[in-house]
Amino acid sequence: MTTNSDRARSFDAVAASYGANRPSYPPALLDAIEELSGRPLAGARVADVGAGTGIATALLDGRGARTTAVEPGDGMAAQLRRVLPHVPVVRGDGNRLPLRTGSLDLITYAQSWHWTDPARSVPEARRVLRPGGALALWWNDSDPRVEWIGDQRRRVLDTFGEGQEDHHVAAYDADARLRAELPAGVDFRTRQVEWSREVPLDVHLANLASHSVFLVADRAVAEDVLERERALLVHAFPGGTVREAYVTSLAVART
DSSP, X not given: OOOHHHHHHGGGGGXXXXXXXXXXXXXXXXXXXXXXXXSOSTTOEEEEETXXXXXXXXXXXXXXXXXXXXXXXXXXXXHHHHHOTXXXXXXXXXXXXXXXXXXXXXXXXXXXXXGSOHHHHHHHHHHHEEEEEEEEEEEEXXXXXXXXXXXXXXXXXXXXXXGGOOTXXXXXXXXXXXXXXXXXXXXXXXXXXXXXXXXXXXXXXXXXXXXXXXXXXXXXXXXXXXXXXXXXXXXHOTTSEEEEEEEEEEEEEEO
16 A cells, blocks of 8 residues: 555655656745745745755745755755755755754745644744744645646546545645645635646656656556547647646745
8 A cells, every 4th residue: 555655755766857847836926925924035044845856945045045955855855956056955854854943934845745744743843933933835736727637637536546646636726725734723824826837748748747646656557647648638739838727825824
């Protein structure tokens, strides 16, 4: 049986593809983080937890935040170091942060909070944040209101089963995402940002293949699903460029 930990660590084997093909986040998300946290990112002491290949880390760093990446996976951490050699990387996860008490202005979890145990990760966040600091959680979800995305979601879940749904492939609506993921007893303010990107078909398929339901599935089954999607999308996007639509759900809690 595949465990949550197995799925979380499955990304290490595809770190380079993950970094190259996963979507980033829109500038409006960073603006909302600053608004809801009550301070600019420039100069802020930030830990990006579950940083992966550094997709969010790079954006925080680009805004002038003094960012430390926290990542448990060997492959993901190595890829992050390659693309952001000037950013400190420490090994660990949100359940036991390798960070000093009261040392941070902001802790961020981009696509990674759902891999933690909130009974441990919430107290850890409170421990390392200074008074007035903030915890920011966010997720990109494919927007199922777009017909082809909703259809793809249903096909993927029909193959892998509802019980094995991926947090991203499942494309929860944004309100359901927040209800399902936010820990009780924490006063979050929320914001949703809609955005899109246009990518070659191969990038879209590589993005899809980098999700955990594909990584832990039987290889032949996963390859069959990807070939089926290619055939369908060639007809839907004859020019070879896929327009992916996303809703980024953000929740920020201040200490």
